Amino acid sequence: MPPQRKSWFLIQVYRLDRRLFWLLLIFVAGQSFFIYKGVETVPFFHWGMYSSAYPAKTEYHTTGLAVDDSLIRIDQLKEIPPGYLQSILDRYALLNQQAFHDPILDVIHHRLGSFPAFETFAISRLTDPPNSPQRFEEWLCKYLGRNEGVASGTIKLVDCRYAWDSTRFTLINYSVIDSFHCTR
Amino acid sequence: MTESASWIETIKRDRRWLSRCYYGWVIFVMLIEYSGRRLIHQLGEPVLFSPAVDNTYWLLHLMGIPQFIASNNTAAITFEVIFLLTTASCFLAEERFRMLPVLFTLEFLIYLVTKNSIVAHQEHGVDALFLMSFVFWTGKETRFSLLLQAFRYYVHFIFISAACWKLFRGSAFLPQQMSEILKSQHLAELSEPVAGTRLQLIIWLINHPSISHGLLIAAVFMQLSFLTGFFTKKFDRWLLLFFFLFYLGDWFVMGLSFYQSWVAALVFLPWSSLQFTSVTHSAKPLVT
Numbered sequence: 001m002p003p004q005r006k007s008w009f010l011i012q013v014y015r016l017d018r019r020l021f022w023l024l025l026i027f028v029a030g031q032s033f034f035i036y037k038g039v040e041t042v043p044f045f046h047w048g049m050y051s052s053a054y055p056a057k058t059e060y061h062t063t064g065l066a067v068d069d070s071l072i073r074i075d076q077l078k079e080i081p082p083g084y085l086q087s088i089l090d091r092y093a094l095l096n097q098q099a100f101h102d103p104i105l106d107v108i109h110h111r112l113g114s115f116p117a118f119e120t121f122a123i124s125r126l127t128d129p130p131n132s133p134q135r136f137e138e139w140l141c142k143y144l145g146r147n148e149g150v151a152s153g154t155i156k157l158v159d160c161r162y163a164w165d166s167t168r169f170t171l172i173n174y175s176v177i178d179s180f181h182c183t184r
Numbered sequence: 185m186t187e188s189a190s191w192i193e194t195i196k197r198d199r200r201w202l203s204r205c206y207y208g209w210v211i212f213v214m215l216i217e218y219s220g221r222r223l224i225h226q227l228g229e230p231v232l233f234s235p236a237v238d239n240t241y242w243l244l245h246l247m248g249i250p251q252f253i254a255s256n257n258t259a260a261i262t263f264e265v266i267f268l269l270t271t272a273s274c275f276l277a278e279e280r281f282r283m284l285p286v287l288f289t290l291e292f293l294i295y296l297v298t299k300n301s302i303v304a305h306q307e308h309g310v311d312a313l314f315l316m317s318f319v320f321w322t323g324k325e326t327r328f329s330l331l332l333q334a335f336r337y338y339v340h341f342i343f344i345s346a347a348c349w350k351l352f353r354g355s356a357f358l359p360q361q362m363s364e365i366l367k368s369q370h371l372a373e374l375s376e377p378v379a380g381t382r383l384q385l386i387i388w389l390i391n392h393p394s395i396s397h398g399l400l401i402a403a404v405f406m407q408l409s410f411l412t413g414f415f416t417k418k419f420d421r422w423l424l425l426f427f428f429l430f431y432l433g434d435w436f437v438m439g440l441s442f443y444q445s446w447v448a449a450l451v452f453l454p455w456s457s458l459q460f461t462s463v464t465h466s467a468k469p470l471v472t
Contacts, residue, residue: 009333009337012461020331043318047342047349050350052355087304088232122246126242128232136231166387170375
């Protein structure tokens with residue numbers, strides 16, 4: 001038999017399994033569409049992590065927690081995965097700074113504004129309820145309470161400003177975003 | 185035995201091995217997540233949800249599923265136990281019960297969406313692990329082989345796509361890019377008195393932007409090298425090495441392990457199922 005020329009994978013699939021070929025084609029089209037849009041919709045993942053520009057700065061901000069005017073080292077809280085707590089605190093700080101106007105409200109209105117009844121339903125399911133600040137306080141106190149010596153008293157959510165001095169980050173100052181009163 | 189039957193038997197054997205490796209790895213990942221207190225029920229019924237602008241997240245949130253699981257500890261424990269039992273069942277007998285892998289993927293999707301919504305961050309470590317679950321949806325050997333090959337291309341696509349984003353957005357060409365990424369990534373650790381060789385190296389890289397930029401360029405080239413995988417399988421052993429080098433480097437320099445998706449490296453091994461094509465399907469398998 002003469003040697004057969006290798007053909008593209010999708011052509012192979014087309015010859016062997018027509019239904020799978022169309023499914024793969026739909027997946028490729030979906031992935032291309034979401035790459036073009038620059039957003040993610042599972043299972044069309046976006047692999048552009050760390051690809052946006054990081055300009056040089058003189059100040060670096062992070063959200064932190066303070067008790068009695070001293071900062072808590074979030075990365076040393078044993079009962080809480082530090083990355084998760086940091087993301088949750090960042091999310092609360094963002095909502096707080098925007099007077100709890102979730103940025104997703106604008107997206108919901110843009111997408112569903114023509115269907116007022118469905119928009120109201122979507123808002124109730126896709127955004128946090130109005131009492132979320134109180135519930136967040138309860139959750140934070142309970143969660144921090146699992147760590148020895150952290151949870152009692154007033155806990156402040158703070159925006160910390162740091163400067164890089166070639167050996168480490170030094171704290172310039174911090175401003176209070178919100179305060180929580182935790183009792184054991 | 186006919187040549188065609190020989191192929192079928194080989195693919196069946198590959199599938200048994202691959203499914204044991206895959207579902208076994210998922211169980212391992214769940215145990216690691218449990219020991220790191222990162223499972224949903226260990227997060228103490230969080231109250232803030234962030235479905236972002238992902239349509240699939242929206243769909244599940246509109247059905248109220250993530251909210252129900254995350255805000256009720258009993259529901260979270262029940263769901264995670266069911267997920268673990270489904271994974272264990274797939275590990276033991278996925279090839280005998282066709283709906284098990286489908287059920288597994290659906291539960292995995294709910295787990296992924298719920299977890300990412302409550303921690304307000306889309307973790308990419310499990311994405312490839314999640315996508316690999318589709319390979320086991322089929323009961324047909326030919327389709328399994330083709331799905332596995334498609335997933336192999338997808339793993340290559342992950343790296344190439346990551347490189348392209350850096351190149352087309354232009355960030356790979358910014359001299360301070362890596363130095364600034366390192367500052368942002370290690371801000372918490374570097375705001376305390378520094379000890380340890382690893383952090384000293386990070387500081388050195390931050391203070392030498394040209395060296396750290398060189399590291400970024402090397403990483404982009406390493407990601408681009410996966411382009412060869414689209415044309416030949418000849419270099420797959422090198423790509424396997426690059427796969428782990430990249431993730432080990434990511435862990436050492438950036439503190440990101442993505443260990444959940446390491447199982448995707450299986451596609452760089454010489455499985456007979458990966459050689460199955462319309463040209464060869466009537467010939468004998470390469471590995472018996």
